[in-house]
Amino acid sequence: MSFGKTAWRLLTLLRPLRPLWGVGVLGLASIVLNVTGPLLLGRATDLVVTGAITRPEQGIDGRALSLTLLSALAVYAGSATFWILQRRYTTRLVQGVIFHLRREVEEKLGRLPVPYFDRQPRGEVLSRTTNDVDNLAQSMQQSIGQITNSTFLIAGTLGMMFWISPLLAAVALVTVPLSVQLTRVAGRRAQVEFARQWQATGELNAHVEEAYTGHTLITAYGRGEESAESFREHNTRLYHSSARAQFVSGIIGPATGLAGNLGYVLVAVVGGLQLAAGGLTVGAVQAFIQYSREFGGPLTALAGLAGVIQSGVASGARVLDLLDAEEEPPDPPGTAAPTRGRVVFDTVSFSYGPATPNPSRPAVREPERVIRDLSLVVEPGSTVAVVGPTGAGKTTLVNLLMRFYDVTDGRITVDGVDIRDTRRDTLRAATGMVPQDNWLFGGTIRDNIAYGRTGATAADVEAAARAAHADHFIRTLSHGYDTVIDQDGGALSAGERQLITIARAVLADPVILVLDEATSSVDTRTELLIQQALTRARRNRTSFVIAHRLSTIRQADLILMLQDGTITEQGTHEELLAANGPYAALHTHPTP
Incomplete structure (x- = not known):
């Protein structure tokens, strides 16, 4: 997504909460009063010069001078009041947007399919939902009011400058194209660097989260130094990208400030010449110089905001990318919840995605199928055990039944209804699962x-x-x-x-019970006790048991030997031993 499209989408987030023009109205009121101040101060200066130098016999008009100074004080006080009100309005607006954005992100995470989280490091997802959202909030807080005020201030001061002296105004504008060009060039470079910075931040968070959760394993295998080295690499990458981003964005302000100072010098020289020639009064020159300073200030401020805006838009793009991620297909209209637990796999095939090339069509990559034309009928109340080597597709079979993934071909029915025609929450409420990773x-x-x-x-x-x-x-x-x-x-x-x-x-008391290596982390004695408990728990409900320990599935009604995504053998424990096939070989020489 381009910078412009991303920035526009982020601005549209503001509209449903409060009118964005409220920021502009308050800012305009503040700026109108603010630009009136130098004009009043210039008038006060002329009153002093006229009374003390030009017409000393008349003296200084104290009443007029006092009214002018009090008017200037009131103008500046009013400007500050409107500025404070604008800040309060902007703060509530931005924080309201971020509040709703965080809620949208949380709801989005609930609508994303399991494959999304399988593809994304957890630290990267956490970085988008925390660091990027916080950075976006800070950027919006700093930039919205400042951009509005700077724009109005530039327009107001420029108008007053042309009103006082068109010649001096033209001189002051000489350096503006230089400032704009410097900002454009540095801004484009900063956008790239900030995108790299937040990408590196996500990668670093992913590594830290992985190292923290796997600390015991890292320690056990003595891989602490390798983990630390990996951290140093990620940290160094983040250091360099952040340093480049901050440096590029940081030079914008000084560069435009230098251009503004050049214009200020030119204004002082030309204004002095006009004053000497009698074309302007002292108060007019003073007011114009003050306006030229205020004119350069917002230009420098806008240039300084370029880095903040680029950083915020880079974070916003990452958050919007999460919000735009493909969601689970919508559920069909509600169907009755399963009550019997009759499960049928009808020529089911499944693949996680493109993996192996097709020799006959090298340019076309066809998906590698993890499950291939698998058919199975499980009657209500029966227990089916699934065994096989690692990577045979055992856990994938369970994921398909739970609709964590949808089948590529074929269909799965529960009580005669295709599970794709059943609401996911209804299906999963009727299914209890004990995963391998508790x-x-x-x-x-x-x-x-x-x-x-x-x-x-x-x-x-x-x-x-x-x-x-x-x-x-x-x-x-x-x-x-x-x-x-x-x-x-x-x-x-x-x-x-x-x-x-x-x-x-x-406790869930489901119609279908799925046990994926449910006893892999317990000792043999506890496993026997659990098996007795699970035998009682499986009574009158359909059960799928995935196990490496064949001793735990002797009493299963049906045992499936799965290899390369296909059923190579099926039957009871005794039948499969008598067949003297792969199951018997696995029973005689179990894999570690």
């Missing part, structure tokens, strides 16, 4: 378990914990179920965190 949030253990079902009572939570064999260790904690943990689980072991997620799934 997820907890900051809060009490009770809150984490109760997350599985809205309105769950304390008795419900404790019953689910007992079913998942988590009740005992929870009660040994200092505050029991009210123990506060963070998203990493605090001092809880990986197995204890997994038990909490299993209790959450048990």
